[in-house]
Amino acid sequence: MLKGHFPLWEVFVRGRRGLDHKHIGSLHASDADQAMKSARDTYTRRQEGVSIWVVRAEDIHASQFENDASFFDPAEDKVYRHPTFYEVPEELKL
Amino acid sequence: MTKNHYRYVLRLGDNALILGQRMTEWCGHSPLLEEDIAMANCALDHVGRARLLLSYAAELEGEGRSEDDLAFVRSDREFENFLLCELPIGDYAFTMARQYLLDTYHYHLFTELVSSSDETLSAIAKKAIKETTYHMDRSRDWVLRLGDGTEESHERMQVALEGMWNYTEELFERDPVDVQMIAEAVGPDPEWLHSKWQADINATIKEATLSVPEKKWSLSGGRNGIHTEAMGHLLSEMQYLQRTYPGLNW
Amino acid sequence: MVDVMSFTDEQCQFDAIIEAEEKIEPRDWMPEKYRLNLVRQMSQHAHSEVVGQLPEGNWIGRAPTLRRKAILLAKVQDEAGHGLYLYSAAETLGVSREEMMNDLLIGKAKYASIFNYPTLTWADVGAIGWLVDGAAIVNQISLCRTSYGPYARAMVKICKEESFHMRQGYEIMQVLAEGAAAQKAMAQDALNRWWWPTLMMFGPHDSESANSQQSMKWKIKRQSNDELRQKFVDQTVKQADHLGLAIPDQDLKWNEERGHYDFGPIDWEEFARVVKGGGLCNDARLEARRKANNEGQWVKDALMAYAEKHSRSDVDQVA
Numbered sequence: 001m002l003k004g005h006f007p008l009w010e011v012f013v014r015g016r017r018g019l020d021h022k023h024i025g026s027l028h029a030s031d032a033d034q035a036m037k038s039a040r041d042t043y044t045r046r047q048e049g050v051s052i053w054v055v056r057a058e059d060i061h062a063s064q065f066e067n068d069a070s071f072f073d074p075a076e077d078k079v080y081r082h083p084t085f086y087e088v089p090e091e092l093k094l
Numbered sequence: 095m096t097k098n099h100y101r102y103v104l105r106l107g108d109n110a111l112i113l114g115q116r117m118t119e120w121c122g123h124s125p126l127l128e129e130d131i132a133m134a135n136c137a138l139d140h141v142g143r144a145r146l147l148l149s150y151a152a153e154l155e156g157e158g159r160s161e162d163d164l165a166f167v168r169s170d171r172e173f174e175n176f177l178l179c180e181l182p183i184g185d186y187a188f189t190m191a192r193q194y195l196l197d198t199y200h201y202h203l204f205t206e207l208v209s210s211s212d213e214t215l216s217a218i219a220k221k222a223i224k225e226t227t228y229h230m231d232r233s234r235d236w237v238l239r240l241g242d243g244t245e246e247s248h249e250r251m252q253v254a255l256e257g258m259w260n261y262t263e264e265l266f267e268r269d270p271v272d273v274q275m276i277a278e279a280v281g282p283d284p285e286w287l288h289s290k291w292q293a294d295i296n297a298t299i300k301e302a303t304l305s306v307p308e309k310k311w312s313l314s315g316g317r318n319g320i321h322t323e324a325m326g327h328l329l330s331e332m333q334y335l336q337r338t339y340p341g342l343n344w
Numbered sequence: 345m346v347d348v349m350s351f352t353d354e355q356c357q358f359d360a361i362i363e364a365e366e367k368i369e370p371r372d373w374m375p376e377k378y379r380l381n382l383v384r385q386m387s388q389h390a391h392s393e394v395v396g397q398l399p400e401g402n403w404i405g406r407a408p409t410l411r412r413k414a415i416l417l418a419k420v421q422d423e424a425g426h427g428l429y430l431y432s433a434a435e436t437l438g439v440s441r442e443e444m445m446n447d448l449l450i451g452k453a454k455y456a457s458i459f460n461y462p463t464l465t466w467a468d469v470g471a472i473g474w475l476v477d478g479a480a481i482v483n484q485i486s487l488c489r490t491s492y493g494p495y496a497r498a499m500v501k502i503c504k505e506e507s508f509h510m511r512q513g514y515e516i517m518q519v520l521a522e523g524a525a526a527q528k529a530m531a532q533d534a535l536n537r538w539w540w541p542t543l544m545m546f547g548p549h550d551s552e553s554a555n556s557q558q559s560m561k562w563k564i565k566r567q568s569n570d571e572l573r574q575k576f577v578d579q580t581v582k583q584a585d586h587l588g589l590a591i592p593d594q595d596l597k598w599n600e601e602r603g604h605y606d607f608g609p610i611d612w613e614e615f616a617r618v619v620k621g622g623g624l625c626n627d628a629r630l631e632a633r634r635k636a637n638n639e640g641q642w643v644k645d646a647l648m649a650y651a652e653k654h655s656r657s658d659v660d661q662v663a
Contacts, residue, residue: 005442006644008435025498026432027128028441030239030647031654034128037232041132042425046505065371111410118404118413121420122397123632125640127428127441130397134421141414148410162409186643242653243646250642335408335466342524344408344466344516 008057009035011042013049021053029054098274100154101174102281103215104164105271105317107147108175111165112325113196114140115332119183132232136193139225146218166336170326171319178261180316180325187240187250192258194233195295199265200226202290206282215280234298241302252304259307264314265291271317362563367493370436378562381555382492383437384453385564387444390430391455395448395629397423399463400472408466415512416469422509426502433494449634457615458541460623467520467527467534473513475535475542475580481506482576483546491563514583521587528588535584536592543607544615546573577605 006028012021024043029035035054043049063071079085088094117137124130148161178196183189204226207219240247266288268276275281299306315321335344354373361368368374397420404420407413431441447453458476463469481503488499520531547553547569559565567575577596584591595608618626 005440006648025429025501026435027428028126029128030644031651033235034239034647034651037235038128038132040228041135042128042428045131045135045421045425062371065373115405118417121404121417122394122401122424123636125636125643127394127424127431130424131421131428134417134424138414138417138421141410141417145410145414165410166408185639239650240643240646243650244642246642247646247649331405334406339524339526342527343519344412 006030009039009054010057010060011035011039012053012055013039013043014051015048016050021051024048026057096274098271099212099278099280100151101271102275103147103154104151105174107144107151107164108173109179109196110140110147111144112173112175112328113179113192114144115328116179116181116183117189117193120189125186136225136229136232139222139229143218143222143225146221150214150218162336166333167340170321170329173319173321173325173329174317176261176264177313177316177322178258178264180322180328181258181261182324184254184257185250186236187247188254188257190233190236190240191251191254193229194237194298195258195262195265197226197230197233198291198294199287201230202287202294203282206287210281211279237298237304238302241299241304248303251302252307255299255304256307259309260311260313263309263312264316267314267317269317362491365489365563367496368491369493377558378564379437381559381562382495382564383434383439383444384555385559386430386434386437386492386495387439387447388454388456390427390434390444391448391453392459393423393427393430395455395459395633397427398629398632399459399461399625400469402463403466403469406466407469412516419473419509419512422505426498426505429498429501430495433492433498436494445637449630449637451621451630454619455629456545457618457623458545459629460618460626461537461541462624464537465530465534467517467530468538470513470516470520470531471534471538473509473511474517474583475513475538476545477506477509477513478580478583479542479545479576481510482572482579486567486572487565489563489566495564517587517589521589531587532589535589539592540611540614541618543573543577543610544612546570546576548612548615574604577607581605 007030008026009029009032010026011024013024014021027035027038027042029038032054036052039052039054044052114137117133117140120130120133121137122130124133144165145161148164152159152161152164176196178192181188181192200222204219204223207215208223210216210219237251240251242248266284268284272281272284276283296306355375358368358372358374358378361372368378400416400423401420404413404416407416431444434444435441444453448455463472484499484503484506488496488503490496490499517531517534520527522528547556550556550568550570553569556565556569560568581591581596593608595606597606599606617623621627
């Protein structure tokens with residue numbers, strides 16, 4: 001760790017009960033406790049949240065751009081996963 | 095309502111106002127960007143609290159004054175805040191040590207004021223206790239981190255505590271105002287607050303690997319309008335516009 | 345791993361995303377110049393927010409009422425928050441906040457030149473909210489459609505939060521304009537001093553702006569400097585009329601044919617001088633940031649030292 005360089009933390013906030021935590025931004029902090037308090041002060045000062053997660057950015061594994069084609073395109077032709085694919089009598093409201 | 099009741103609420107308002115004014119000095123100048131934001135949040139809580147308390151004090155006084163009259167057109171001798179609130183901000187160790195000592199004081203005070211016989215004060219305390227619980231958690235974190243951080247931060251934190259220690263006894267003095275408020279179940283006994291406060295502070299100072307300073311003198315006077323020289327400068331800045339252009343709307 | 349995509353494939357895909365008005369995201373391939381252009385613009389934007397705390401911060405201690413003090417403090421705090429959002433967004437491009445901050449402190453990176461003008465009276469706080477934030481909003485609303493995802497998202501959030509900034513400034517001006525003679529004079533004086541620097545905020549004329557054209561092509565910028573400046577003038581004239589204050593420009597008049605206001609020539613020499621360091625507050629602004637940074641170093645060192653000693657987290661580990 002470079003002297004005085006704080007790790008980057010990603011911040012996720014649950015807007016209100018019933019909703020998922022959503023990525024809202026990031027910040028720098030020396031430890032989880034400080035990150036949590038800074039997240040509270042930075043990202044919920046307009047009542048944007050009822051719960052916060054902070055995650056060290058380096059702990060997040062992301063899919064790679066180079067893999068996009070092999071990762072995501074094969075889902076393209078699986079149209080039968082979607083309800084609109086099927087023809088059933090409309091009046092039954094299936 | 096009595097004069098003592100007015101002064102009791104006024105003192106609470108003055109503490110919030112003067113400390114809040116000091117905290118705003120960090121805005122744009124604090125050691126971390128995250129801290130600019132966090133410190134401003136706490137300062138906003140203090141300014142908000144000052145507004146509630148000074149409005150209520152003005153109401154108790156019954157002379158038609160407003161929160162702004164009390165904040166901006168009283169002279170040094172009429173302010174009744176603790177001296178500890180008005181001391182210059184110093185370095186970040188001094189600032190956070192002072193916050194912690196006062197947050198802890200306010201935490202115990204507001205906890206008691208929630209059950210005050212004065213319903214307005216009780217309502218203000220219910221709001222303030224939520225804010226203060228967070229403030230204290232935060233400033234305690236800072237005392238621990240700077241106390242148990244580097245050699246330099248440890249030294250600075252110890253120096254900060256030494257520098258303000260002589261002003262702490264004033265927080266727990268009991269004068270006729272307090273005696274009457276205790277009798278009327280408006281406010282708690284400062285001595286009781288003192289024991290709670292001391293236990294918390296000692297534990298934190300120990301955990302922060304610091305030592306509890308020795309008290310050489312007890313410096314006080316703020317509650318009777320006898321202030322440090324820093325106070326006049328704070329007020330001349332804070333009151334500048336209202337003094338230059340008396341009686342206007344802003 | 346086989347390199348499945350040639351350079352041109354990547355470039356084509358990038359171009360197609362831009363063309364389709366979709367967003368470029370952090371891990372996407374992007375031309376190096378696109379990345380550098382973004383880093384420059386976003387860090388400059390972030391620095392502007394952070395330095396922008398200072399001129400208004402100059403009046404928090406002197407705010408005339410407790411209500412105004414709270415509003416101004418909340419407003420200046422927002423600027424710090426916006427700086428943080430923007431640094432965060434810029435960091436997704438592989439540049440650290442320290443690097444960006446360092447470029448600011450050594451005078452390499454720029455920030456909005458308007459903040460090098462002094463706030464001399466309380467009316468300046470009103471004028472900044474009304475004019476400077478008003479101009480910033482015109483620019484930032486346009487940037488909500490910028491092609492880089494994290495920048496666009498930061499802009500959306502910032503625009504939402506800034507909506508009160510301009511209104512609080514205008515309210516200050518309104519109270520002054522309706523107040524005592526001294527207050528009205530104060531308001532007019534502030535408008536006189538802030539009007540032209542505000543018009544300069546939109547940057548050089550389109551014909552003079554080299555960065556601008558490339559940025560438009562990449563959809564980093566969505567509207568040109570002159571378009572945005574015109575939009576600002578058009579919307580501000582009636583706001584000044586409503587206050588009963590006079591915009592300090594004798595050439596300002598409605599042009600029926602264009603459907604816009606014509607306005608007088610901008611003093612680009614003054615602009616260049618202030619950008620290069622010749623404003624009344626250039627030195628003071630940078631000095632304040634350097635001081636905060638230098639005096640903050642021991643604090644940062646202490647926090648890191650503590651974190652290393654106490655690696656166990658007190659925060660509940662749940663998800």
